[in-house]
Amino acid sequence: MKARKAVLLALNLALTVAVTAPAFAQGGPPPSEPVAAPAEPGAIALYGDKTPGSAASEQWIKFMGRDLAVRNVTRPTITPVLPDPAKATGAAVVVAPGGAFMMLAMDHEGWNVARALADRGIAAFVLKYRLNPTPKDDGEAGKFMGAALQSELGHPMTGELLGKSSAPADGKAAVAWVRAHATQYGIDPARVGMIGFSAGAMTTRRVGLDADTPSRPAFLGYIYGPQDAEPVPADAPPMFDAIALDDSLFPSKGFPIAQAYLAAKRPVEIHGYQRGDHGFGLGVPGTTTTLLIDQFTAWLSMQGFLTRKDSK
Structure with a gap:
């Protein structure tokens, strides 16, 4: 029972919302409430x-009366x-929320993040990607x-949740969509990147590193994604990698x-928060x-992604 509670607590952290499951009844996080x-x-x-x-398939909840998830x-x-x-700097970022490929933390890791980036002069585009189905x-x-x-703890990058997900395909399409509409939004198509959180980080990693990606993002924000190694292409986008050590x-x-990344001689920055x-x-x-966001923005500036072409 203790192990089951631990798994469900980890799930709650992964989704950034509390799921109304019986294991949370004793001293756990407050339940979420269904909303329109x-x-x-x-x-x-x-x-x-x-x-x-269809949008009709979606089921929305609000966590602690504040954060929307779907x-x-x-x-x-x-x-x-x-x-x-x-x-406006002319840079743009596709924002991919997390939720274990079964839910999206739209406020916590989507719209809130996008507004923070926009406040810093970066155009943000929140991606609501397709999810693996769950019971109603x-x-x-x-x-x-x-x-x-629970079945994928320890090997998330090779598990079925990512493997069966349409998230990487939607992530690739989102980067291509932003580049195709760059003029409309005053964006430099060469400075379109992607940032993702948890499952969104895993999605971002696949969009950035898969060899068959025709339009890789210019840069990657990899926020509390699994740190497991994989071969890094010689033309991999620069990566900002952040995770809490606990x-x-x-x-x-x-x-x-x-x-x-270092072995491939590609730019990478690490933030391991205590x-x-x-x-x-x-x-x-x-x-x-x-x-986090100020450090990510400072890193983008250091890489030259926030410098406009018309700057002197």
Whole structure:
């Protein structure tokens, strides 16, 4: 029973929302509540008239009366969050929320992140990618997701949750979509990157490193993703890699993926926060994880991605 609670707690951290499962009844996180789907002004069908699925499949919840999350997404969308033109740098980032490929933490790791980037002059595009299906009932969904996650602890990059997901395909399409509409949004198509959190980080990694990606992002923000190594292409995009060293979902293995980057002679920066656990989003108060977006922005500036072509 203790092991089961630990797995479900890890799931809660991974999704950044509490699932209404019986294991949370004694002293666990407060349950989420089902809510009507938000309006999502500005959301654009990712594949235009060919976009699959329907918004009717979606099930939305609100965590602690504050953060919206969604399950059973079958219709992918992309939502622009733009900076004040006076501050715009011409750089853009596709934002991929996490949720174990079974849920999306749309506020915590999506819209909130996009607004923070826009405040710093970076155009952000929140990707609501397709998810692996879960039971309609919230309680049953909690059990289902807990079991699915438990089966993949220790090997998330090679597990079925990622393997069966449409997230990497939607991520590739999102980067291509932003580049295709760069003029419309005042963006330099050569400075379109991607940042992802947890499952969104894994999605970002696949979009950036898969050899068959025709339009790799210019840079990658890899936020509390698994640190497992894999071969890094000679033309891999620069990577900003951040994780808390007390991450309870992806326990510390060091930084093998960063070491693989170094072996490939590709730019990489590592931030290993002392505390923050999994799912810290824009930061846990009282920890250095609150510096994440400013550090990511400073890194982008150091790489030259925030310098406009017309700058002198």
